Amino acid sequence: MSTSSNQKKLAGLKIGFFGKGGAGKSTAVVLMARALARAGYTVCIVDADSTNFGLHQALGMEQPPAPLLDHFGGMIFSGGRISCPVDDPTPIPGAEISLDSFPQEYYTQGENEVYLMSGGKLGAAGAGAGCDGPIAKIARDIHVSRQTSPVVTLVDFKAGFEDTARGVVTGLDLAIVIVDPTQASLALATNMQQMVENMHAGQLPATRHLESPDLVADANRLFQESSLSKVLFILNKITDEKTERFLRQRLSASNIQPIGVIHHDPGFTEAWLTGTTIDDSKTRSDVDLMLQQLEASVTDAESGQPVSNRDR
Numbered sequence: 001m002s003t004s005s006n007q008k009k010l011a012g013l014k015i016g017f018f019g020k021g022g023a024g025k026s027t028a029v030v031l032m033a034r035a036l037a038r039a040g041y042t043v044c045i046v047d048a049d050s051t052n053f054g055l056h057q058a059l060g061m062e063q064p065p066a067p068l069l070d071h072f073g074g075m076i077f078s079g080g081r082i083s084c085p086v087d088d089p090t091p092i093p094g095a096e097i098s099l100d101s102f103p104q105e106y107y108t109q110g111e112n113e114v115y116l117m118s119g120g121k122l123g124a125a126g127a128g129a130g131c132d133g134p135i136a137k138i139a140r141d142i143h144v145s146r147q148t149s150p151v152v153t154l155v156d157f158k159a160g161f162e163d164t165a166r167g168v169v170t171g172l173d174l175a176i177v178i179v180d181p182t183q184a185s186l187a188l189a190t191n192m193q194q195m196v197e198n199m200h201a202g203q204l205p206a207t208r209h210l211e212s213p214d215l216v217a218d219a220n221r222l223f224q225e226s227s228l229s230k231v232l233f234i235l236n237k238i239t240d241e242k243t244e245r246f247l248r249q250r251l252s253a254s255n256i257q258p259i260g261v262i263h264h265d266p267g268f269t270e271a272w273l274t275g276t277t278i279d280d281s282k283t284r285s286d287v288d289l290m291l292q293q294l295e296a297s298v299t300d301a302e303s304g305q306p307v308s309n310r311d312r
């Protein structure tokens with residue numbers, strides 16, 4: 001258990017997981033959710049990957065929850081209410097939800113205090129509904145709380161830039177990029193770092209395509225008021241020291257120090273293949289250490305205060 005667990009530094013925070021397809025976002029979300037639960041947090045995972053299947057199985061749940069898209073009124077392409085955040089940045093009303101009163105079909109409880117929600121799957125929307133922007137908007141806006149315990153929300157995104165270009169990072173407190181041993185992951189890592197630096201330096205989103213001044217104001221406000229404090233990095237699928245050294249050297253050239261390493265584990269591959277629960281017994285202590293790094297990273301070194309005071 002984390003030594004700092006009683007301080008609950010991550011309480012109320014929303015953490016998004018990014019990375020190229022197959023880098024290990026969903027695997028890292030499962031491992032981190034369990035580490036958080038061991039440390040005494042209530043964890044709500046939001047599956048925001050419209051193409052992924054099997055997160056509930058990896059978490060040991062029999063059924064996936066009903067799609068949040070249904071709760072919020074369906075996607076605009078099929079006559080529903082939820083629009084794409086690129087065309088329409090307007091926030092979704094009622095996206096601050098409490099587990100105490102939220103309809104139970106929209107979340108599934110796994111082992112310990114780990115809950116799963118799902119934005120929705122594209123296949124279910126039918127031909128022509130080919131944009132999962134509305135799911136990204138739900139992931140951007142949703143905030144989950146609970147009266148009796150502090151909730152940490154982990155959002156499992158589909159990718160990296162596809163989602164960040166839709167402004168989803170504005171709704172997060174922290175972003176984590178999963179870096180597997182590929183050039184594509186290294187490029188994504190440095191680009192994400194740069195994007196967050198630019199955002200903190202005051203760069204505003206692209207708004208030329210927006211017709212009304214109100215929408216432009218909404219888009220700018222989301223960026224200006226974003227609580228995103230930093231982007232962190234985790235190495236995944238590490239097989240040997242040489243690979244790890246190579247990745248660390250390349251990342252340090254961009255001033256990136258990963259908060260931890262998840263080694264290659266054939267058991268994970270098998271779990272995703274067979275649709276069975278991920279066995280994290282080999283990586284548990286590494287992930288607990290990573291959680292401590294994560295907790296340390298949200299404490300401002302000077303004030304000793306958490307970076308975000310939002311306690312949702």
Ligand SMILES: Nc1ncnc2c1ncn2[C@@H]1O[C@H](COP(=O)(O)OP(=O)(O)O)[C@@H](O)[C@H]1O
Nearest residue numbers: 021022023024025026027237263264265269272
């Ligand atoms: N640490 C690991 N060791 C071995 N295989 C892994 C590891 N992490 C991920 N994988 C494999 O890579 C595939 C993609 O992982 P996943 O977590 O689904 O990635 P993403 O969510 O980024 O698309 C999984 O099916 C699994 O087989």
Ligand SMILES: [Mg+2]
Nearest residue numbers: 025026049052
């Ligand atoms: Mg995934």
